[in-house]
Amino acid sequence: MAFLTEQPLDLTPLVARVMSPERGGVACFLGVVRDHHDGRSVTRLEYSAYDAMAEAECERVVAEAEAKWDVRVALEHRTGRLEIGEVAVVIAAAAPHRDAAFMACRFVIEQVKRRVPIWKREYFLDGTSAWVAPRTAPQAVDRSAEAAPDAPTPEPASHTDWGV
Amino acid sequence: MAFLTEQPLDLTPLVARVMSPERGGVACFLGVVRDHHDGRSVTRLEYSAYDAMAEAECERVVAEAEAKWDVRVALEHRTGRLEIGEVAVVIAAAAPHRDAAFMACRFVIEQVKRRVPIWKREYFLDGTSAWVAPRTAPQAVDRSAEAAPDAPTPEPASHTDWGV
Amino acid sequence: MTVSAASTVTVRVLLFASYAEAAGQTSLTLTLPAPATVASAIRALRAQSARARLPERPLCAVNLAHARLDTPISTGDEIAILPPLAGG
Amino acid sequence: MTVSAASTVTVRVLLFASYAEAAGQTSLTLTLPAPATVASAIRALRAQSARARLPERPLCAVNLAHARLDTPISTGDEIAILPPLAGG
Numbered sequence: 001m002a003f004l005t006e007q008p009l010d011l012t013p014l015v016a017r018v019m020s021p022e023r024g025g026v027a028c029f030l031g032v033v034r035d036h037h038d039g040r041s042v043t044r045l046e047y048s049a050y051d052a053m054a055e056a057e058c059e060r061v062v063a064e065a066e067a068k069w070d071v072r073v074a075l076e077h078r079t080g081r082l083e084i085g086e087v088a089v090v091i092a093a094a095a096p097h098r099d100a101a102f103m104a105c106r107f108v109i110e111q112v113k114r115r116v117p118i119w120k121r122e123y124f125l126d127g128t129s130a131w132v133a134p135r136t137a138p139q140a141v142d143r144s145a146e147a148a149p150d151a152p153t154p155e156p157a158s159h160t161d162w163g164v
Numbered sequence: 165m166a167f168l169t170e171q172p173l174d175l176t177p178l179v180a181r182v183m184s185p186e187r188g189g190v191a192c193f194l195g196v197v198r199d200h201h202d203g204r205s206v207t208r209l210e211y212s213a214y215d216a217m218a219e220a221e222c223e224r225v226v227a228e229a230e231a232k233w234d235v236r237v238a239l240e241h242r243t244g245r246l247e248i249g250e251v252a253v254v255i256a257a258a259a260p261h262r263d264a265a266f267m268a269c270r271f272v273i274e275q276v277k278r279r280v281p282i283w284k285r286e287y288f289l290d291g292t293s294a295w296v297a298p299r300t301a302p303q304a305v306d307r308s309a310e311a312a313p314d315a316p317t318p319e320p321a322s323h324t325d326w327g328v
Numbered sequence: 329m330t331v332s333a334a335s336t337v338t339v340r341v342l343l344f345a346s347y348a349e350a351a352g353q354t355s356l357t358l359t360l361p362a363p364a365t366v367a368s369a370i371r372a373l374r375a376q377s378a379r380a381r382l383p384e385r386p387l388c389a390v391n392l393a394h395a396r397l398d399t400p401i402s403t404g405d406e407i408a409i410l411p412p413l414a415g416g
Numbered sequence: 417m418t419v420s421a422a423s424t425v426t427v428r429v430l431l432f433a434s435y436a437e438a439a440g441q442t443s444l445t446l447t448l449p450a451p452a453t454v455a456s457a458i459r460a461l462r463a464q465s466a467r468a469r470l471p472e473r474p475l476c477a478v479n480l481a482h483a484r485l486d487t488p489i490s491t492g493d494e495i496a497i498l499p500p501l502a503g504g
Contacts, residue, residue, distance in 0.1 A: 011175060011176065011179065011192070012174075012175065012176055015175065015194065019194070019196055019249070020196075020249065021196070021197070021198055021199035021248045021249040022198065022199065022200070023196060023198075024195060024196050024197075024198040025193065025194070025195060025196065026192075026193065026194040026196060027191070027192070027193055027269075028175070028190075028191070028192035028193070028194070029189065029190065029191055029192070029262065029265075029266075030179065030183070030189070030190040030192070031188060031189060031262075031504050032183055032184075032185070032187060032188050032189065032190060032258075033185070033188075034185055034186065034187075034188040034260075035185035035186065036186070047503070048432070048433060049503070050430065050432055050477070050496055050498070052480055053477055053480040053481070053496065054503075056480045056481065057480075057481075057482075077503060077504075084185045085183070085184065085185040088503075088504070089503070089504050094196075096198075098193065098195075098273065101193075102193075102266065102269075102270055105191075105266075106266055109262065109504055112503055112504045113501070113503060113504035114501070115482065115501070116501065116503045116504075117432065117477070117496070117498050117501060117503075118501060118502065118503030118504075119432060119433035119434070119499060119501065119502050119503075120502045120503075121433075131433050131434040131437075131499065131502075132502040133434075133499070133500050133502070134500050134501070134502055195416050211415070212344070212345060213415070214342065214344055214389070214408055214410070216392055217389055217392040217393070217408065218415075220392045220393065221392075221393075221394075241415060241416075252415075252416070253415070253416050273416055276415055276416045277413065277415060277416035278413070279394065279413070280413065280415045280416075281344065281389070281408070281410050281413060281415075282413060282414065282415030282416075283344060283345035283346075283411055283413065283414050283415075284414045284415075285345075295345050295346040295349075295411065295414070296414040297346075297411070297412050297414070298412050298413070298414060
């Protein structure tokens with residue numbers, strides 16, 4: 001099952017894939033391309049991915065959700081060129097109880113944002129474009145210099161010119 | 165806008181109604197007719213409503229959600245005969261931020277269950293049928309006999325034979 | 329509906345689902361001594377329809393909105409006695 | 417991939433999005449002294465491609481899974497240096 005597609009996303013088949021008479025609640029999420037970012041007018045987006053890892057990571061996220069809750073999850077993320085108002089990601093989570101459906105759906109979108117290697121380039125009204133850099137980007141962990149692996153200490157601030 | 169319908173529900177037009185380029189996240193919920201209830205096999209359901217009040221109450225629930233969060237909400241509830249696996253209720257909540265979309269969607273389904281006057285009769289595999297009586301049904305409040313309106317005291321247990 | 333100065337209050341009472349089945353009717357008209365509340369309508373209903381097996385404090389609505397048992401009611405009001413809800 | 421007993425480790429390094437643009441390339445092959453880690457691959461990458469403006473501790477993956485900077489790497493591994501993610 002491919003999690004990435006260049007085709008427009010449609011929630012209906014995802015819902016159909018997870019829905020069943022034993023699962024009384026289906027929670028869904030759609031992420032929509034917004035027309036603004038940091039106060040600038042966006043005209044379109046280009047999503048690119050590390051395809052093989054993105055597929056593997058989506059599969060792991062879905063498996064984790066299905067292990068944490070009694071739930072079935074479907075997930076698709078679009079890549080390539082997207083226009084304003086188009087859907088970039090769709091999630092459907094079906095569970096016997098709506099609590100689990102909502103929690104799993106929320107878990108999946110948070111994990112997708114945090115872990116799946118996808119990037120987007122925004123094209124602005126003024127003709128420029130830029131890669132989107134989230135303000136709270138996670139950093140790699142390096143525990144090789146730590147005394148206690150379970151109590152990580154922050155590394156000293158960088159003195160090189162490689163900083164972001 | 166009618167909130168009740170006897171026609172099969174479809175999430176897509178509800179999502180289209182609330183989605184827009186200013187709202188980056190759409191959270192949805194579908195309630196599905198389950199094949200079991202309290203361990204008994206259910207073959208179909210019949211939903212009936214106090215139509216005029218159900219419409220008014222749905223409108224109030226949506227208005228409350230839209231007042232609490234920066235969100236647009238669409239809601240439909242089906243009535244009449246439903247088969248196992250069919251959708252009984254659909255909700256779509258679109259917001260600039262997904263937090264609000266999820267919270268509003270969750271709020272609406274909880275309030276619908278608690279406040280909208282809809283009843284369902286379950287038809288069982290053995291040919292019998294029964295009105296569904298939730299275990300935690302809310303009771304009417306009566307503060308006429310209370311000293312302090314803000315500190316309600318439980319009424320004494322019923323001594324009539326009218327109790328449920 | 330304006331509050332009536334008359335000595336009686338006439339209201340329409342609606343029953344639904346299990347309550348309607350038990351009572352054998354879905355609506356009736358009640359005339360009550362003024363001033364009347366939802367609670368007094370329910371007492372009159374019990375006296376009139378012994379088959380309506382209502383709980384001690386049923387969920388109620390007046391004019392399409394949830395109401396408390398002590399909510400005052402006036403001539404022309406639509407009172408609804410609601411069995412435990414099961415929508416969603 | 418089994419851990420090599422040889423004195424060098426040869427890996428493929430992938431760059432994406434802003435990192436690929438800055439470096440002017442999307443992949444390269446690095447040969448490192450054994451034993452090697454993700455961190456030593458990044459050090460070698462910086463030495464080889466001054467244009468790759470990597471942060472101090474970039475997000476990394478080894479063989480399609482997120483990895484720490486101290487993750488050991490072996491000949492044949494696929495190392496990816498990941499700019500801040502922006503999916504969803």
